[in-house]
Amino acid sequence: MDFANMTQTDWMLLAILILIGIIAILVLLTGVYVAAVLRIILKQQSGEEVHESLWSRWLKKIGGTEQPVEVQEQVLMLDHNYDGIRELDNHMPPWLKFLYFATVVFSVGYLLAYHVFEWAxxxxxxxxxxxxxxxxxxxxxxxxxxxxIDESNVELLSDAAALEAGKAIFVQNCAACHGNEGQGGVGPNLTDDAWLHGCNIKDVFKVVKYGVPQKGMVPWQNSLKPQEIQQVASYVLSLRGTNPPNPKEPQGEKCE
Ligand code: HEC
The missing domain is CATH 1.20.5 (Single alpha-helices involved in coiled-coils or other helix-helix interfaces)
Structure with a gap:
């Protein structure tokens, strides 16, 4: 079963299954118990001698109830008497003592495994x-x-690594027409406030991806991966306001 991919409904179903399992086991145990008690009662009624089973003898042993309560009380009763209220010096039943020692043993194992040998x-x-x-x-x-990534969901990248990658792509593919610093050449100046096709990341992504073939801007969708287009478009937008030398005159509209 793949627990990592389980939905909430899957967990609910699992929980219900486990619950049904537990109830089934309880019903079964109760049935066995009732059958055993009935057998003893029937035997007693027919005058047969009831042999104590190993199981019930063991239960009495770990429960500390081998002797009848009346006998035990005689032994355990303390001497003092507070206005008729007396006290029994009861010991822990063996099963509880066993549990206590088991926790001590467990804690030693735990300490060694986790803190001394650091196995886990x-x-x-x-x-x-x-x-x-x-x-x-x-x-x-x-x-x-x-x-x-496409023009409908692209986001502006601003981390240094992405801009660095974008710069490398720009220098290799775009500088010939847009100038090494984006100052413009055959293509428009990309550092000023005037834009022909819009200045938000989605516009720039779109223009780089599909190009403006009739005006000489190459479509890059077949030579650059979507992520690379995103990086170079983010880099282009980071150039805005850098005022490189020899800028090409503004083209298009002022864009906020
Ligand atoms: C062959 C020359 C050429 C190359 C190479 C080139 N471009 Fe262009 N680019 C142009 C031209 C010409 C335009 C103007 C299109 C128009 O007038 O509509 C343009 C327009 C643009 C615009 C729109 C500018 C605006 O004002 O809206 C952007 C952004 C752009 N290019 C980015 C790039 C990027 C990024 C690359 C490299 C991946 C690149 N260009 C490569 C020629 C080029």
């Missing part, structure tokens, strides 16, 4: 490890999504 990570480390795995998973996911 502690809670905090476990959290860090899971967070790291999740970050890696997110990166993987982003890679598969990178090629789904």
């Amino acid at each position: 990570p502690l809670q905090e480390e476990e959290f860090e490890i899971e967070m790291q795995q999740a970050t890696i998973a997110i990166e993987e996911y982003k890679k598969t999504q990178a090629n789904l």
Whole structure:
């Protein structure tokens, strides 16, 4: 079963299944118990001698009830008497003592395993490890999504790595027409406030992707990946207001 991908309904179904299982086991145990009691009663009625089963003898032993309560009370009764209220010096029943010792043994094992030999990570480390795995998973996911970027969902990138990548793409593919610093040449100046096709990331992405073939702007959709177009478009927008030397005169409308 793939627990990581289970939806809320899946969990609900699992919980219900487990609940039904527990109820079934309880019903079964009750049935067995009732049958055993009935057998004893029937035997007693027919005068047969009732042999105590190994099981019930064992239960009495770990429950500390081998002797009848009246006998035990005689032994355990303390001497003092507070206005007729007396006290029994009861011991823990063996099963409880056993449980106590078991927890002590467990704690020693736990201490050795987690704190001395460090066989397994502690809670905090476990959290860090899971967070790291999740970050890696997110990166993987982003890679598969990178090629789904288009003009309807593209976002402006501002991290240094993306702008650096965008600059490399620009210098290699765009500088010939737009100038090394985006100051313009055959193509328009990309650093001023005047734009022919709009100045938000979606407009720029679109113009780079499909080009303006009749005006000499090349479509890049077949030679650059969507993510690369996003990077170079973000880089272009980062050039705005850089005032490089020898700028080409503004073309188009002032764009906010
Ligand atoms: C062959 C020359 C040439 C190349 C190479 C070129 N462009 Fe262009 N680009 C142009 C021309 C010409 C225009 C103007 C189109 C028009 O007048 O509509 C233009 C327009 C643009 C515009 C729109 C500007 C505005 O004012 O709206 C952007 C953005 C742009 N180019 C980015 C790029 C990018 C990024 C690259 C590289 C991936 C690139 N261009 C490569 C020639 C080129």
